[in-house]
Amino acid sequence: MTATVEIPFAEGQEVWWAGNASEKVTVECPECCGTRAITMVKGNGEEVSLACGMCSLGFDPPRGTITEWVWNHAPQKLTLGPLTSVDNHGPDGATRYCYGSFRSEDLFNNEGPCQLDCNRRNTERAEQVEKQAIARLESKRSNLAHSASYWATQCRTIREDLKRAEARLAACKKTPK
Numbered sequence: 781m782t783a784t785v786e787i788p789f790a791e792g793q794e795v796w797w798a799g800n801a802s803e804k805v806t807v808e809c810p811e812c813c814g815t816r817a818i819t820m821v822k823g824n825g826e827e828v829s830l831a832c833g834m835c836s837l838g839f840d841p842p843r844g845t846i847t848e849w850v851w852n853h854a855p856q857k858l859t860l861g862p863l864t865s866v867d868n869h870g871p872d873g874a875t876r877y878c879y880g881s882f883r884s885e886d887l888f889n890n891e892g893p894c895q896l897d898c899n900r901r902n903t904e905r906a907e908q909v910e911k912q913a914i915a916r917l918e919s920k921r922s923n924l925a926h927s928a929s930y931w932a933t934q935c936r937t938i939r940e941d942l943k944r945a946e947a948r949l950a951a952c953k954k955t956p957k
C-alpha cells in the first residue's frame with residue numbers, strides 16, 4: 781500500500797503566480813527637493829544651511845536624488861513543473877509546497893484571486909518602503925541637528941579657550957616693573 785498526500789497543485793497544471801517584478805527607480809530627494817541643501821532654523825531663529833543627509837551616501841556629497849525599490853506584483857500564468865519539496869516554512873508556519881522556485885502561497889487557480897493578492901502585496905510593500913523612508917528621514921534629521929549643535933558648541937568652547945589663551949599670552953608678554 782502506498783501512502784498518498786493531497787497536494788494543492790498538480791504537475792502540468794496551469795496556475796496564476798503572483799509575480800514579483802521589482803525595479804530600482806531614481807527619484808528627486810524628498811528632503812531637499814533636489815537642491816542638495818536644507819535650511820535648519822535654530823531655536824534662536826538663526827538659519828543654518830546644511831548639506832542634505834538624505835541624499836548623500838557615506839562621505840559622498842549630496843546628489844539631490846535617491847534610489848528606491850518599487851514592487852509591481854502582477855499575475856503571471858504558468859504551467860507547473862513537478863513538486864520538488866514540502867516543508868512548514870509557509871506564512872504562519874503553514875505547509876509550503878514548492879514546485880521548483882514557485883511556492884504554494886504565491887500560486888492561485890484563478891486570475892481574480894491572484895490579482896487581489898498582488899494588489900495586497902503591492903500596497904504592503906509601498907507602506908513598508910514609506911515607513912523605512914520616514915524612519916531614515918527622521919534619523920538623518922536628528923543626526924544633522926545633533927552635528928550642527930555639536931559643532932556650534934565646539935566653536936563656542938574653542939573661541940572661549942582662545943580668549944583665555946590670548947589673555948594669558950598678553951600677561952606673559954607684560955614687562956615686569
Ligand SMILES: [Zn+2]
Nearest residue numbers: 809812832835
Ligand atoms: Zn537631499
